Amino acid sequence: MDKATNEKYTLGLTLSGGGVRGFVHIAALQAMNERNIYPDILSGTSAGALAGAFYADGYSPKEIYAIFEKVKFREFADTSIPQGGIFKTNKFKSFLEKYLHARTFEELKYPLRVVASDIEYGVKQVFSKGELIPAVIASCSVPIVFTPVEIDNHYFVDGGLFMNFPVSVIRQDCEKLIGVNVSPVTPMKYDNSLRYMLERTMNYVVGSNTMAERSLCDFLIESNEVSTYSIFDFKHVSYIYQKGYETSTTYLDQHQEAIKKEIQVTPLPLKRKIALLFKGLRKKKSTK
Secondary structure (H helix, E strand, O other): OOOOOOOOEEEEEEEOOOHHHHHHHHHHHHHHHHOOOOOOEEEEEOHHHHHHHHHHOOOOHHHHHHHHOOOOHHHOOEEOOOOOEEEEOHHHHHHHHHHOOOOEHHHOOOOEEEEEEEOOOOEEEEEOOOEOHHHHHHHHOOOEEEOOEEEOOEEEEEOHHHHOOOOHHHHOOEEEEEEEEOOOOOOOOOOOOHHHHHHHHHHHHHHHOOHHHHOOOOEEEEOOOHHHOOOOOHHHHHHHHHHHHHHHHHHHHHOHHHHHHHOOOOOOOHHHHHHHHHHHHHHHHHHO
16 A cells, blocks of 8 residues: 555545546546545556546646647657557657656655556556656557557556556555546447557457446446547547536536545645645746
8 A cells, every 4th residue: 555554545536548538537537626526546547547647746637638638649659660569659758758747656746556568478567656657658558559668677558458447456445436437338330440440449358347347436437428439539639528527527416415425525635735836836946
């Protein structure tokens, strides 16, 4: 556990993989914070790891959305001679180095656990300490699309291969848990393209390893409507965010009595206020 004692965290938040559909995670965080619901520990895979890293780094949901809303796929990927993947992750690394203040998990404002898949040994790997950026990139590296990420002589790809919705990695460490799953398996019209085949294959793989994890949530936010969008559909990020926000606010309002009863709903925690204050001071210093 991340704490020195056996004391549990009050609220955990798990964010699933799902590519561009991860904008739902930002929307869910916004809806939660508007209702004074703040997670104490987070876990995420792929897009969930990315959103979780920025939130745990001290960014507000609105700030995260502002960073990502105009990002294009080419800003994340460098074409490479196919050797393990079509695209290299150099640009993605530069992007994260530009915006993330923390360089290690230990520097984050909140504990975060990131899941990636060891492509050589066929097991999931949960990262929670040491270098942050390589772990996040590894968790997001869709097989064939991106080259694997080497960490400590192991090669890692998207965590969704083995655990797209990593609820169990923090379940025992928190009293209550909210999950946001943006990749439920839903019908998608057939398209005779390589991208369609890749996405649908991944969709079924992650769907099969998600069912047991879903049952571990105390509260579960899902959007079947958003799940029909491609994981690379950067053209509809504003719509995906809006639908995610609507789904999240509706769910949280419908379950507000149970949430108030089971989760301590309080104004912005002092720890986060301090984190945001220091982030603001860093910004002022960097502009001088």
